[in-house]
Amino acid sequence: MDFSFTDEQKLMKQQVIEFAQKEIAPGAAERDEEARFDRDVWDKAAALGYMGLPFPEEYGGSGASVVDTCVVGEALGYGGVDSGFCLSWGAHVVIGGVPIWQLGNEEQKQKYLPKIASGEWISGLGLTEPEAGSDAAGILTTAEKKDGYYVLNGTKTLITNGPIGEVFVVLAKTDKEKGSAGISGFIIEKGFTGFSIGKEIDKMGNRSSPTSELIFDNCEVPVENLLGEENKGFMGVALATLEWERSVMLAPAIGGMEVQLEECIKYAKGRKQFGRPISSFQAIQFKLADMKVWLETSRWVLYNVAWTKDQGIMDPLMASVSKLYITEVAMKAAEEAVQIHGGYGYTKEYAVERAIRDAKLGTLGGGTSEIQRWIVGRLLVGK
Numbered sequence: 001m002d003f004s005f006t007d008e009q010k011l012m013k014q015q016v017i018e019f020a021q022k023e024i025a026p027g028a029a030e031r032d033e034e035a036r037f038d039r040d041v042w043d044k045a046a047a048l049g050y051m052g053l054p055f056p057e058e059y060g061g062s063g064a065s066v067v068d069t070c071v072v073g074e075a076l077g078y079g080g081v082d083s084g085f086c087l088s089w090g091a092h093v094v095i096g097g098v099p100i101w102q103l104g105n106e107e108q109k110q111k112y113l114p115k116i117a118s119g120e121w122i123s124g125l126g127l128t129e130p131e132a133g134s135d136a137a138g139i140l141t142t143a144e145k146k147d148g149y150y151v152l153n154g155t156k157t158l159i160t161n162g163p164i165g166e167v168f169v170v171l172a173k174t175d176k177e178k179g180s181a182g183i184s185g186f187i188i189e190k191g192f193t194g195f196s197i198g199k200e201i202d203k204m205g206n207r208s209s210p211t212s213e214l215i216f217d218n219c220e221v222p223v224e225n226l227l228g229e230e231n232k233g234f235m236g237v238a239l240a241t242l243e244w245e246r247s248v249m250l251a252p253a254i255g256g257m258e259v260q261l262e263e264c265i266k267y268a269k270g271r272k273q274f275g276r277p278i279s280s281f282q283a284i285q286f287k288l289a290d291m292k293v294w295l296e297t298s299r300w301v302l303y304n305v306a307w308t309k310d311q312g313i314m315d316p317l318m319a320s321v322s323k324l325y326i327t328e329v330a331m332k333a334a335e336e337a338v339q340i341h342g343g344y345g346y347t348k349e350y351a352v353e354r355a356i357r358d359a360k361l362g363t364l365g366g367g368t369s370e371i372q373r374w375i376v377g378r379l380l381v382g383k
């Protein structure tokens, strides 16, 4: 076993941190306040190749491993302190791009991946619907084959990058009689007839990442935009993205927890009460100790999932353990960070106020904590 990062990984991490501190962090608080996505910041990150990291070089990517992609994600989270940016990045690379890379035919990969890898076209995934969230197989959007097209009807909601995306992987029912076995994946371009972006959704956190509905009103999708095999989209997309989603998309949270801990130590050393720095109180030290434990255990759970995936081994149980554990302790760490800052932690003066709003999404999006516990429990008892 070797738990060390290579010199190349350490150098890459440092370079990404420096970029993120210079280009992402400065406007993070304003973007949160204004709920504004910044295309300039996106383009700068794209110019450095961050939008196409895992895709093969022939499609404009860098062929980065899952571990390397996590290293970049962690560094973006640490240096950028803009969870919204990282959410949009993760949705673009992982749940938008990876299914096209993993399930697409050669023509589809040639057509879409270079634009996704360069960041020119922002991507995302449309699965959730108003009536189907945790019960994702219960989606109602239909896709009916007619005259060389699939005609899609339905509404997706809570879609990351909806307002800014050019291309989406969308799941729809091609066989209404079947549950998950009647769902197919499609590649949808913004300009397709009958496709529109619905209302933008205002959120509690991750506010620099735009979220919206996607509306399909007799949307004409050319048959060649079927992604993978008909009726195999649900498991196809799930299997293609599972470990990616439950490592790479969580990596920024690790960086976020680290920078937050550093800020808390600094604050605790500087803030005096009863004539002493609050860092001298054991109650505060215990909070810092818990935050350190959560950070380090999260980091190794995450890289374990990423490394296992790089070995070509599927481990859905550990993927759910990773999602459940990291998102829950990130929330607890954010809560302690506010507590350490006292009343000031509740004000917009300090980044911990934003961090606690951002952290909450982890336990909700991409499968709630309850659903992760359900998956882990079922796998443990063999059901």
Ligand SMILES: Cc1cc2nc3c(=O)[nH]c(=O)nc-3n(C[C@H](O)[C@H](O)[C@H](O)COP(=O)(O)OP(=O)(O)OC[C@H]3O[C@@H](n4cnc5c(N)ncnc54)[C@H](O)[C@@H]3O)c2cc1C
Pocket (backbone or CB within 6 Å): 091, 124, 125, 126, 127, 128, 132, 133, 134, 135, 157, 158, 159, 160, 161, 203, 206, 211, 361, 364, 365, 366, 367, 368, 369, 370, 371, 374
């Ligand atoms: C900011 C944001 C971005 C998102 N981005 C995307 C995106 O890009 N693409 C996309 O497709 N979706 C996206 N989502 C949707 C997200 O994946 C869903 O919100 C999530 O899966 C939960 O579904 P729901 O909100 O409908 O909650 P519900 O399924 O209605 O759940 C409500 C509550 O009931 C619990 N519950 C439900 N079923 C069970 C059960 N069987 N046992 C125990 N408890 C249960 C849940 O855990 C939760 O606590 C995003 C959501 C947010 C908030």
